[in-house]
Amino acid sequence: MSIAPSQTALSGLQDHIRAIPLENIANIAKDAFTNKEILPLWFGEGDIKTPDFIGQAITSAMQEGKGFYSHQNGIPELRQALVDYLGKLNAKPITMDRITVTSGGMPAIMLAVQATVGRGDNVVIIDPVWPNITGVVRLMGAETRSVRMDLGDDGWTLDVEKVAAACDSRTKAIFFASPGNPTGAVLPVPVQKQLLELSRKTGIWIFSDEVYSRMSYEMPMVPSFSDIAEPEDRVIIINSFSKSWSMTGSRLGWLIHPPSLEATLAMMVQYTSSGTTTYLQYGGVAALQQGEDFVKFMTNYCREGMEIVCGALEDIPRVILRRRPTAAMYAFFEIDGMADSKQACLDILRSSNVGLAPGYFFGKGSESFLRICYCRSPEQLNIAMERLKKALK
Amino acid sequence: MSIAPSQTALSGLQDHIRAIPLENIANIAKDAFTNKEILPLWFGEGDIKTPDFIGQAITSAMQEGKGFYSHQNGIPELRQALVDYLGKLNAKPITMDRITVTSGGMPAIMLAVQATVGRGDNVVIIDPVWPNITGVVRLMGAETRSVRMDLGDDGWTLDVEKVAAACDSRTKAIFFASPGNPTGAVLPVPVQKQLLELSRKTGIWIFSDEVYSRMSYEMPMVPSFSDIAEPEDRVIIINSFSKSWSMTGSRLGWLIHPPSLEATLAMMVQYTSSGTTTYLQYGGVAALQQGEDFVKFMTNYCREGMEIVCGALEDIPRVILRRRPTAAMYAFFEIDGMADSKQACLDILRSSNVGLAPGYFFGKGSESFLRICYCRSPEQLNIAMERLKKALK
Numbered sequence: 097m098s099i100a101p102s103q104t105a106l107s108g109l110q111d112h113i114r115a116i117p118l119e120n121i122a123n124i125a126k127d128a129f130t131n132k133e134i135l136p137l138w139f140g141e142g143d144i145k146t147p148d149f150i151g152q153a154i155t156s157a158m159q160e161g162k163g164f165y166s167h168q169n170g171i172p173e174l175r176q177a178l179v180d181y182l183g184k185l186n187a188k189p190i191t192m193d194r195i196t197v198t199s200g201g202m203p204a205i206m207l208a209v210q211a212t213v214g215r216g217d218n219v220v221i222i223d224p225v226w227p228n229i230t231g232v233v234r235l236m237g238a239e240t241r242s243v244r245m246d247l248g249d250d251g252w253t254l255d256v257e258k259v260a261a262a263c264d265s266r267t268k269a270i271f272f273a274s275p276g277n278p279t280g281a282v283l284p285v286p287v288q289k290q291l292l293e294l295s296r297k298t299g300i301w302i303f304s305d306e307v308y309s310r311m312s313y314e315m316p317m318v319p320s321f322s323d324i325a326e327p328e329d330r331v332i333i334i335n336s337f338s339k340s341w342s343m344t345g346s347r348l349g350w351l352i353h354p355p356s357l358e359a360t361l362a363m364m365v366q367y368t369s370s371g372t373t374t375y376l377q378y379g380g381v382a383a384l385q386q387g388e389d390f391v392k393f394m395t396n397y398c399r400e401g402m403e404i405v406c407g408a409l410e411d412i413p414r415v416i417l418r419r420r421p422t423a424a425m426y427a428f429f430e431i432d433g434m435a436d437s438k439q440a441c442l443d444i445l446r447s448s449n450v451g452l453a454p455g456y457f458f459g460k461g462s463e464s465f466l467r468i469c470y471c472r473s474p475e476q477l478n479i480a481m482e483r484l485k486k487a488l489k
Numbered sequence: 490m491s492i493a494p495s496q497t498a499l500s501g502l503q504d505h506i507r508a509i510p511l512e513n514i515a516n517i518a519k520d521a522f523t524n525k526e527i528l529p530l531w532f533g534e535g536d537i538k539t540p541d542f543i544g545q546a547i548t549s550a551m552q553e554g555k556g557f558y559s560h561q562n563g564i565p566e567l568r569q570a571l572v573d574y575l576g577k578l579n580a581k582p583i584t585m586d587r588i589t590v591t592s593g594g595m596p597a598i599m600l601a602v603q604a605t606v607g608r609g610d611n612v613v614i615i616d617p618v619w620p621n622i623t624g625v626v627r628l629m630g631a632e633t634r635s636v637r638m639d640l641g642d643d644g645w646t647l648d649v650e651k652v653a654a655a656c657d658s659r660t661k662a663i664f665f666a667s668p669g670n671p672t673g674a675v676l677p678v679p680v681q682k683q684l685l686e687l688s689r690k691t692g693i694w695i696f697s698d699e700v701y702s703r704m705s706y707e708m709p710m711v712p713s714f715s716d717i718a719e720p721e722d723r724v725i726i727i728n729s730f731s732k733s734w735s736m737t738g739s740r741l742g743w744l745i746h747p748p749s750l751e752a753t754l755a756m757m758v759q760y761t762s763s764g765t766t767t768y769l770q771y772g773g774v775a776a777l778q779q780g781e782d783f784v785k786f787m788t789n790y791c792r793e794g795m796e797i798v799c800g801a802l803e804d805i806p807r808v809i810l811r812r813r814p815t816a817a818m819y820a821f822f823e824i825d826g827m828a829d830s831k832q833a834c835l836d837i838l839r840s841s842n843v844g845l846a847p848g849y850f851f852g853k854g855s856e857s858f859l860r861i862c863y864c865r866s867p868e869q870l871n872i873a874m875e876r877l878k879k880a881l882k
Contacts, residue, residue, distance in 0.1 A: 213503070356499040368761075
């Protein structure tokens with residue numbers, strides 16, 4: 097083989113990597129990092145700075161010289177703080193050998209997928225869903241299969257029969273988020289139990305994304321999969337400091353996994369990241385130990401945002417919003433007569449300087465939807481909704 | 490399929506993941522994080538804290554609210570600072586579209602491997618080499634092939650004929666580090682040119698690990714592969730802030746890549762890490778813009794450490810050290826009559842509380858070697874060498 101002079105180096109990448117679409121929310125939104133006129137409601141990110149007590153814990157750790165390599169599963173202080181934190185919220189205690197600290201929710205998902213899913217395999221994904229899970233499965237050369245939740249007057253519900261029907265002998269995992277992004281939908285315990293039964297019968301992994309679990313407007317924490325699973329069930333729970341502690345740019349998360357995976361995950365952390373920023377992990381300890389008031393503030397901030405946004409949406413005749421979300425930070429709504437959500441987003445961005453995420457990013461069948469993140473100040477949300485009302489007249 | 494009740498969840502991982510040895514320097518050295526009696530010379534890490542001006546830049550950025558999601562290829566300020574920094578050191582300018590910021594050198598390597606190497610492929614690795622590259626290739630389900638450098642009175646040299654002979658139609662990349670870890674060996678420009686010719690002829694990628702490039706005792710920077718390659722050559726250069734700026738625990742690095750890969754790497758960053766800690770990247774800007782004195786201090790500190798360690802090693806009759814290293818932070822030496830370097834490391838650790846890394850981690854043929862990291866205070870190194878002299882009597 098010899099390279100033709102006209103070829104770029106891109107031709108040297110693996111075929112399945114080159115086949116992954118490059119478009120995502122972050123690159124549609126590229127200009128938003130600099131254009132201050134745009135109200136950026138497209139990301140899963142609010143406008144609240146990381147609280148000072150977390151920043152101070154990070155700074156102190158840095159000043160104390162906690163800037164060297166550290167444990168691959170996370171510093172013992174943070175793993176212990178997670179054991180204590182989860183012990184207060186969960187029905188069943190989680191032991192330290194089941195916790196691995198990661199550089200955010202995305203690396204947590206990548207580790208789970210990389211450990212279990214290879215080329216030719218598939219992952220069943222419950223959607224509408226955050227697009228990144230599809231991306232990471234495709235990075236492994238594997239296939240994604242979509243099972244769409246049903247939208248009725250009670251909101252989004254999941255039929256586990258449909259999940260079972262989508263699985264085959266190459267299905268390695270079922271992925272879902274509860275509360276969902278973009279739906280805010282919470283999987284009830286009986287549905288979780290059906291999924292666990294399916295996993296036990298088939299050996300298929302459960303990847304439970306619980307990043308929004310503290311952001312329920314109805315309870316302190318939505319039901320965690322860890323409350324029904326046994327330690328050695330094939331269940332991996334993904335969580336992150338990004339949302340409830342406003343640490344999106346920090347990159348800090350954790351996995352709850354079977355204890356038998358502890359050493360393998362340490363090895364995988366070593367070869368993918370060499371561990372999570374050491375001093376940052378002390379910020380995680382502070383977040384867990386001193387952050388309950390902040391977590392409640394964030395949830396309440398989102399609930400208030402939800403009321404402003406959903407109230408306004410309900411006033412726009414073309415908007416279809418079946419039910420107000422009860423958790424997370426998004427409204428996911430349809431616009432009557434709008435089939436191309438990408439074009440709609442670009443139009444709204446151009447005419448109104450409001451950044452929304454197009455529905456087709458969240459799975460097939462969501463092309464007529466838009467996602468708005470309402471974790472923003474009432475002032476900004478009111479302005480955004482005024483602009484939207486005009487744009488969607 | 491149904492899971493036997495006796496099985497742990499570990500059996501649900503991919504076969505090639507379970508086949509990767511769990512042993513590495515970090516887990517042999519596990520106790521060292523807490524046992525203060527041990528002189529930990531096994532890691533690729535010194536005892537110098539991250540300099541305050543970098544910590545202050547990180548803290549300021551945090552306080553200014555730079556804690557939100559940011560650009561997938563890195564913040565423009567850091568990419569520009571890298572363009573400026575590299576422009577001063579390299580013969581050819583590097584444009585911003587060729588730079589992607591990563592959460593350390595290891596994620597940089599993982600991105601390069603993940604983009605180009607799949608199951609059934611192989612990577613030719615020039616050793617003795619840092620063991621993590623082998624780990625990341627195996628994570629992808631691919632094979633590693635070793636080409637050992639020759640050790641003579643002139644130190645370690647590479648015969649590119651041997652590299653060419655090790656390549657076949659499934660070879661996707663050739664990996665080497667210059668300066669080498671653990672050898673400190675620098676690849677001369679004519680050898681680099683032969684490797685580039687091989688890449689151009691075969692389409693095989695070059696992964697050039699230049700993490701120690703500023704740590705030469707003979708020149709301001711060892712020759713970079715970017716000085717001989719054209720932008721669209723299949724060349725990816727890996728670098729990191731860990732060593733020259735003493736930022737091991739921070740996790741910050743960068744890639745130099747063909748411009749045609751910029752968008753694909755952004756996509757891959759999104760799905761593997763969602764980007765590098767935002768405020769940390771401002772620390773990288775400070776390191777580049779204000780860090781030249783510190784870089785020189787670190788190199789000099791290592792040179793002094795090298796003199797202490799190599800001087801002492803040369804006094805131990807059983808030790809064979811052909812030539813003092815001229816770069817990086819390691820001495821890699823043989824012990825006459827010692828065949829099992831792991832046992833020797835454990836014995837030395839037990840008898841002397843000195844942590845060394847066993848040679849077999851660095852490739853076949855290195856079983857009779859030990860690696861010592863000399864990026865430590867003269868006081869500590871003198872104590873360590875006194876202990877070693879006794880242990881190796």
